[in-house]
Amino acid sequence: MRKYFCVAFLPFMYSFYYSQGTKKAAPCYDLSTVLKVEPTALYKSHLDASKSFGVKLLTDSKTVQKYINSGKFHKIKKSGKGYRVQKLDYSRAYMVSKAKATLEKMASRFSKETKGHTFTVSSITRTLEDQCRLRRVNSNASMGISSHNYGNSFDISYIRFNDVLKYNPKMEAALEKVLKYYVAAGRIYYIKERQQSCYHITVRNY
Incomplete structure (x- = not known):
């Protein structure tokens, strides 16, 4: 009887622990709640522009990797002419090709107009999981869908230039001049986010 019990019990325990170990972790956000938030x-114009690139809502790392593998997303270098990317804790340095090219052109123009100065990119592409983690430390982070969730938006700090965190009205004015040029050219939309001390930029599918 004892031998029979052990034979029956051990497979049960193995099955129990195996199922517990392989159980998929629940996401830290509720998609239905996220989708209910009205922009x-x-x-809304930012989100409409984002959805025009044929990228589905980025929910987690796997969805980002899918677009990297397919060649849809391109790596953003840590630095280039006119820009630097700060350490990204809640976003990923990948964007669609048009957004990447627009960032580089904007930075080059900024560098030319300021005679070699650089601006700082503070956030790039985020998944819903990234956004959820961000909300834990920043209550101002979006509760709904963000244009960052599609790979064509990025933020530029207006208080950090040349890797120095300091208010610089001259550099801020030069940066906004570049932004207005690209808005007039039909290339971007932007919003000045005062709580985050940055410009939120969404590249249009021009």
Whole structure:
């Protein structure tokens, strides 16, 4: 009887622990709640532009990797002419090709107009998981869908230039001049996010 019990019990225990170990962790966000959040009229144009690139809502690392593997997403270098990318804790340095090219052109123009100065990119592409983690440390982070969730948006700090965290009205004015040029050219939308001390930029599918 004892031998029979052990033979029956051990497979049960193995099955129990195996199922517990392989159980998929639940996401830290509720998709239905996220989708219910209505964007402001100003932000709707950003989301419409994002959805025009044929990228599905980025929920987690796997969805980002899928677009990297297919060649849809391109790596953003840590630095280039006119820009630096700060350490990214809640976003990923990948974007669609048009967004990458636009960032580089904007940075080059900024460098030319300021005679070699650089601006700082503070956030790039985020998944819903990234956004959820960000909300834990920043209550101002979006509760709904963000244009960062599609790989064509990035943020530029307006208080960090040349790797120095300091308010610089001259550099900020030069940066906004570049932004306005690209808005007029039909290439981008932007919003000044005062709580985050950055410009939120969404590249249009021009």
